[in-house]
Amino acid sequence: MSDPIRVRLTGVGGYLPRDVVTNDDLALKYGIETSDEWIRTRTGIAQRHIASGDETTASMAAEAARQALDYAGVEASEVDAVLVATATPDQVFPAVAVQVQALLGITTGFGFDLSAACSGFVYALATARALMQAGQAKKILVIGSEVFSRLLDWTDRSTCVLFGDGAGAVLLEASHDGEEGILSTHLHSDGRTGDILYVDGAAGCASATQKLRMQGREVFRHAVVKLSQAVDEALAANNLTGQDIQWMVPHQANLRIIEGMAKKLALPSDRVVVTVDRHANTSAASIPLALNEAVRDGRIRKGDLVLMEALGGGLTWGSALVRM
Structure with a gap:
């Protein structure tokens, strides 16, 4: 009887947009009726990163993925699957995941998006683990990438002050030994x-x-x-x-x-x-x-x-x- 497949987290990566918007910026530049004190005391937020025109869900996801691969010492060609958790895809289809495949030069395996809002990354971890334990893949990139700034009503201070943009990624690898x-x-x-x-x-x-x-x-x-x-x-x-x-x-x-x-x-x-x-x-x-x-x-x-x-x-x- 073979040892059970363990799913190890071997790489991490992240990307934050270039544009940093402070709470004071929201009031002064965006014209929102709010203040740094009002936002901090209710949420703990002092600033957020907002995607520029050339920064997309896919481009941010790909950069975070590159960092995760580099951290793990794994080539993109070794990746069997890409899972992207997002509520803000660049297009209805194709999925962000297959766009990431193209940006990373991955020509084999499969990719798809998963939508579970803010819980998406946890859902994607669970999905990737199940796929690996079923023998469908040995190395999977799991990515969370969002441009929530493009969903916000910038006249509604109860929501627009809460969100920011960015992407994070992990590389998962199948293993038959170790406790990790x-x-x-x-x-x-x-x-x-x-x-x-x-x-x-x-x-x-x-x-x-x-x-x-x-x-x-x-x-x-x-x-x-x-x-x-x-x-x-x-x-x-x-x-x-x-x-x-x-x-x-x-x-x-x-x-x-x-x-x-x-x-x-x-x-x-x-x-x-x-x-x-x-x-x-x-x-x-x-x-x-x-x-x-x-x-x-x-x-x-x-x-x-x-x-x-x-x-x-x-x-x-x-x-x-x-x-x-």
């Missing part, structure tokens, strides 16, 4: 709550603005409960407690939610990776961007136990536990 790898993933959705966080229409809807709409208080209320559930599931599935976690890399939506989850796990603040202050909410890109930063600056090391969690429109939510 994705230990478990836990996914959920509930379409009954789809009306509290959504984008108003797309190609399938005849009359729509295609702008992001959110009931912030309702999203916050659901986030606390549902993320706690997903975290408890991950710990129970692996017979662990919060004290066993070395690092939490959460979806970067709101500092108060992040702090609440850290408190639940009894994790000190220096064991929680926070980028929301500088990146804002980059949706499916937020976890891999934060992971890339913490791995590259030496905080997260080989062997560390890392918990990831996210909640997004749908509502969708989930968690993943990874031994680096």
